Amino acid sequence: MAYGAHRSPLLPPRPDLALARDCEQCLGWGTVVTRDGNHELCHLCQPDPGPDGSTAASSSSGS
Numbered sequence: 544m545a546y547g548a549h550r551s552p553l554l555p556p557r558p559d560l561a562l563a564r565d566c567e568q569c570l571g572w573g574t575v576v577t578r579d580g581n582h583e584l585c586h587l588c589q590p591d592p593g594p595d596g597s598t599a600a601s602s603s604s605g606s
Contacts, residue, residue, distance in 0.1 A: 555574065555582045556573075556574055556582060556583060556584045558572070558573020558574050558584055558585065558588075558589050559573060559589060559590075560573055562588045562589060562590075563585060563588045563589070566585060566587055566588035567587075568585050568586070568587040568588065569585035569587070569588060572585075573585055573588065573589055
């Protein structure tokens with residue numbers, strides 16, 4: 544019997560590496576590993592997906 548990591552039925556998230564370049568949370572990978580062993584997009588450097596699945600650009604203008 545072979546032992547190893549379980550394959551996830553879902554594809555891992557695809558981070559924007561340009562945004563992740565200087566992130567201290569994910570160390571530039573754009574993803575973090577949860578306690579359950581799943582890969583998730585880094586909450587600090589990756590934007591949240593919009594309702595249609597595309598990433599919504601958030602502007603933080605202080606006008």
